[in-house]
Amino acid sequence: MNLKDHIRGVPDFPKPGILFYDISTLLRNADAWQVAMGRLAKLVRAHHPDILAGVESRGFLLAAPLALKLGCGFIMLRKRGKLPGPIVALDYDLEYGTDRIEIQADAIQPGQRAVVVDDLLATGGTMAAGIALLRKVGAEVPAAAALIELEFLKGRDRLDVPFEVLVTYDK
Template identity: 50%
Template sequence: MDENGDLKDLIRTIPDHPKPGIMFRDISTLMLEGGAFHETIDRLADLIEGEEPDLVAGIEARGFVFASALAYRLRCGVLMMRKSGKLPGSRVSIEYALEYGTDMLEMHDDACGPGAKVVLVDDLLATGGTALAAVELLRGRGAHVDQALFVIDLPELGGAAKLREADIAPLSLVAFEGE
């Protein structure tokens, strides 16, 4: 991940947000730089192993931005993984645990079918809870998911290890260790 220091340098750190002791990694500053955003998408595409996917699934909200641009680059479809109550029509959902409480993730029930090759994308990997819920939801519809792409990994929070335990290869461009 050292080769992506140019991108890492563009990610702003905001101390004590949303609460004291948290070092918030603000990816919006990277997204404001057109050339860097372009490079980010190209480098995410280069991380994909094996066959190109049928779909890129983006997790709400910043994951949509990266998933859409990556799907465009790969010439495949984009699937939205949304928070509860935001999708019209028939949908499937999964409830998952947060540090304090639970949340729900949904997708349209006809968004992907058995055998669809899907790559999951989000801006940041922390504890892995949302990504694991997305994988479970996709696999529950018969999709083949074995890779998840992130711009940022916070390895100290253990999300990558949890994804590996679920047979998902977590692939990230930059890591912020020990912070």
């Protein structure tokens, strides 16, 4: 099955000149969703994760069911102010400004193997920040994974771990 057939391109969203890759069309198709999760599970399983770290918010849609399929835990990497209790934060640079990503202080034990999962890798800033945040709290990060990669943005170059992906776009 060609998963690209189930991903819709939405021009000029969220602003003019941007082509948004909408995975809701894949999520609503049970067969395509099963195929995507099966393929992603095979790629991620090879890195022997103890836990999957989903990046807010569409990364949650992939990481949670994938963790269930792999028999491992799931944790959330969230935007500022979204997690209760003690948190650990990391500020990181964006193309135009900065952002912050947070994790609950007790979400992961030092030495646990955490694979970062998001729906899409573009410039790589958020994925790289997620990897750095997990290392900050003592996790080992053997890999990162996404459903989609926009190869032309070269986000993979910002990652210092193996990167697994199912669908790539070169423009």
